[in-house]
Amino acid sequence: MQAGATTTPPDEDGYELWLRYRELPAAARRTLRARAGALWLPAQPSALLMSAATELQRGLGVMTGRALPLRRRLAAGQVVLATPASLPTLRKAGVPLDDLGDEGWLIRSTVLGGKAILLIAANSDRGLLYGAFALLRALATGADVPTLDQRSAPRLPLRFLNHWDNLDRTVERGYAGFSLWDWWKLPHIVDARYTDYARANASLGINGVSLNNVSAKPEMLTTAFIHKAAALADVLRPWGQKVYLAIRFTAPMELGGLATADPLEPAVARWWRGKVAEVFAAIPDCGGFIIKANSEGQPGPHDYGRNHAEGAKVIAQALAPHGGTLIWRAFVYAAENPDDRAKQAYDQFTALDGQFEPNVLVQVKNGPIDFQPREPFHPLFGAMPRTRLIGEFMVTKEYMGFSTHLAYQGPLFEETLKSDTYRDKPGPQAGTLVAHTLAGMAGVGNVGTDRNWCGSHFDQANWYVFGRLAWDPLGSAQALAQEWTLQTFGDAPGLVKAVTGMVMPSREAVLNYMTPLGLHHLMDTGHHHGPGPWVGNLARPDWNPTYYHRAGPDGIGFDRSASGSNAVAQYAEPLHSLWGDPRTTPDELLLWFHHLPWKHRVSTGRTLWQELLVRYDAGVASVDTLRKTWAGLAGTVDARRHHEVSQYLAQQQREAQWWRDACIAYFMNASGQRLPAGVAKPTRTLAEYQALRFDYAPGRGG
């Protein structure tokens, strides 16, 4: 909105996120004023509708420079928030709402009963809430008011943000301070910030929030914490979000004093029914529960000789009468050591397809290991046709430089969502994209107490793109990056092009300097910060980077083809065959599926060793480019945010170099390969990298 600005804009701290309303330029302001002089609402508006109205008053008020009074008499020059129920003339005027469902919206400049208005229409007040944000987004991204005509409905019913927030306010894999939820002061003291959080989610269409870490403590279900959660639900409800609680499978023992949590035990079923009733008495519209069972030390039905469907049944049946949902995570791995951890979820869960209760959703991570910078899509997508699946994506960057590194995840999410599973569904498409197999998307959130919410300004883009893709999983990461940039930094000349040019290649940059060519899980132990390809001494083989890269004098990579673990067989044809053969496996997944000799030629004609070196150097060089582009935006972006991002990029450059140097030093040592002429030697010795300590690294949770 600052086109032609010649002085540096005023400092900002990032708190406003993309809901950063600014006065429009004079011409646009005049045009908008003519259509936004007041706000029409029906009598007795719902809480959802009042949220829409207050947001419009806030946003349009700033954009036009004039307050918008609420009106109940329809007149020209109004913004009208209407459903067919509240304004029957919508139907008569033929406003097309039939395909918008319960949550979709339409915004258009139109004439209704002879009155020129700016219409926000939907079949429900929830649709109007989303439409209100859509109008504000359209205006902030330069839409032409007189010709405005947009419509959208979400493709997925559940758009779900997962907080891995512990009850002591630490956040597992949180890099933005601590939990927003001030549990101690709740339920009676309610932070104003909760409302701004709810507004941000609503602007993206997020409609479910799980409040606490899936590595759950039983105390979440104590009466005290249920009432604290209820106070948060009261804040989120008017912004269209249901609350979910993460629960612990053994809560009947820990809270109920039972001797077992066996899901087939009647006393256990009774306990769950009673506890669920208590939850719904406090939170009548509670979304339900989410559970991490038999995974990473959490208890589950296997401890009682039951399978996941049996474990889910007892809790799902307790939730069903209240309309609650149980979300059962498929991120499991067995206590015993498998030949390939990547295969386990598929093996366990496909066998249970069709056995889950109707109100159970199975939540599957985007890839088969654990949120690596790149994984092939999870083979469960499309492989459980009788089960509703949620795709789980990690918004917080456990494996991509925490909140320090600029790494826009839009391309990662898009890559997964648009992967063809080749699992046919009835219908015209040749195959079925991952996006088509989903009933919902879950994002492991990246918000915390940091003033800018996400730990860095650019990490706000990851919250944004997750939410917008949950609304439309076939959306474009590039288009969403532009949308985010316009709202977050404005439209000064050259800015959108420059920022989009930074964010779009940023994930590939990270892949290059961390884990090129399908390598994965090379990070250091526990905190997952920085390189640790040498780590091979952990109790479980599949916790060790050496288990995943298998670098030695003979070559590098994890053989998941028929000669190895054969995990590739979990994919449908033609993927099974394509990825089962290194000659037809794309470079970016090469070492995910194959163990290959160092002299193996990749698609560029270079040997594997040469290509690895090229990629590592390219990754470091990309960060240099990020810094240069950003430096060129001094004066265009406000000084505070410009300085802050500059600090982060400088740190990213140091750490990219460290990743490159430490990994090359290690792989030279493991392989016996030498550096070709012209390739820079690592700055320090391998032993020096191995000796680095990172005391009190964040995000390890509790």
Next chain:
Amino acid sequence: MQAGATTTPPDEDGYELWLRYRELPAAARRTLRARAGALWLPAQPSALLMSAATELQRGLGVMTGRALPLRRRLAAGQVVLATPASLPTLRKAGVPLDDLGDEGWLIRSTVLGGKAILLIAANSDRGLLYGAFALLRALATGADVPTLDQRSAPRLPLRFLNHWDNLDRTVERGYAGFSLWDWWKLPHIVDARYTDYARANASLGINGVSLNNVSAKPEMLTTAFIHKAAALADVLRPWGQKVYLAIRFTAPMELGGLATADPLEPAVARWWRGKVAEVFAAIPDCGGFIIKANSEGQPGPHDYGRNHAEGAKVIAQALAPHGGTLIWRAFVYAAENPDDRAKQAYDQFTALDGQFEPNVLVQVKNGPIDFQPREPFHPLFGAMPRTRLIGEFMVTKEYMGFSTHLAYQGPLFEETLKSDTYRDKPGPQAGTLVAHTLAGMAGVGNVGTDRNWCGSHFDQANWYVFGRLAWDPLGSAQALAQEWTLQTFGDAPGLVKAVTGMVMPSREAVLNYMTPLGLHHLMDTGHHHGPGPWVGNLARPDWNPTYYHRAGPDGIGFDRSASGSNAVAQYAEPLHSLWGDPRTTPDELLLWFHHLPWKHRVSTGRTLWQELLVRYDAGVASVDTLRKTWAGLAGTVDARRHHEVSQYLAQQQREAQWWRDACIAYFMNASGQRLPAGVAKPTRTLAEYQALRFDYAPGRGG
């Protein structure tokens, strides 16, 4: 500054603290503009002076509505920041600076060389920094510019804020979120908030900050953390604050790999010399170290058969060549069970008077137990004439309702500081006030990541009053409350009187509903939230509330008179005799020093039991009054802060009632006393109060 305002002022979130500059009313603005059109600075100003200048530009710029350019040519209508060195004409003009020392300041409207200016003068740039804040404070509290003439110098050289911040960012006894220090991102990523913290401290004259918890982790002295601390020192330095590090006595073993930390061992001395050199290479003006030794599980010299002076010597001698100070805390209690914990520090430390190295300061808590809502002053004050003592005060409210309860600590600090020790010093005064015995004041800080810094708006007053009393320990809590209110909430009609009328009696309210008549340490275990007078099962007798109140059928109170522990003998006459006899002990210390039968008559003529009940009810009633007064300020205070404080006061009322009810229920049970007619029965049964659980209470640290 909003006199006569008829609409509710705009929302505020409290981030600005008392540095809340607002445009002055028209008449005052005109007057100020005539004297503050520009800012005179000498050539090549120091960093301290530039801090003063930028703060004046910020504050005066808002107050006058006009930017203040910097000038090097003296002219009429300027604000002049000058020392005799930078502006020799000060001496010629006879500006009286001789008694201001290195840190004092003078501000006055004056004529210099025929030019009418607003002068800030001092003997050093540090004095000018404090003078700049003094000018802004004077203007914000309504000073008349044409007649302005103020001067002040600090009475104590060390004005010291102690962070009990852990390296994982939890804060021991912190109730305002988490540590401001984002250790992980330091040293290269430096949060803008650190500067605002430094400004707030500078505005009070605080000149030293210890960064980490005195229950110290050895990693504070790793190379990585030294460099992180150095980055913070770089932020604090231009605002006049030196950094201190809290250290662990056994660091030579934990970091240095030595087999012992015995202070007489040459290898240990060598290790400390090397580590101190490393610290001062990174932080050349480091203040030094603070240590908690042989206290609450921390290691110390007793573990090697050495006394505190011997333990301090090895570290102090390492610090001395660099100009560093060692602050040795006197909060100690022996591993074995004493007859009275209150006596230990005095016994151990008076024996060592004169034995500490010259660069050691001994830091003594305000009272002999542990920051209770009321304690008699610590008997060490005045009793170590050959040792420099620092008085340690708790700004964070571990024992006074966390950040939830409104409890202004000014009266507590003032009560201690103005207590007469009756330890004569040469000079005119009959005795010696505690304030006269001090070389510094330390405050255990209450700041954290919460947007309002302190967890609640009113807790900002405790930071403020601590800092201002550290500057002048003979200051008035009442006057400082007014000063704080004017800067924090403005000068709307009736506001200062109402707010001061809330804060001044608030500590007595807390005493009444928690621990009347000299009772102490009645809170629940570990988290110290809420009542727990029944707790008597902890491993050490002196951790139990029952140890302190000794309530039974025969009476209540801790006998510290000659018939008991005789702790009273640690006080000089006439206190020893006065407090040794219940008839001459003031009611507010009665049960601190005496165990008395329930039928004992107190000064009001009531029995002890009757008086206890009256006090508990008075405490609850006081909170009701706080709420009523605050409700009357709706529309005078901005809506956001008004709502937030209202939530807190409602919680305080619930918790005051709980304290009253639970304590009365317990004392009835312990004593066999009954409730007289007209006294309300506790709402719940004793067993119900005892069954309450407080999972994940904040502030327990790590």
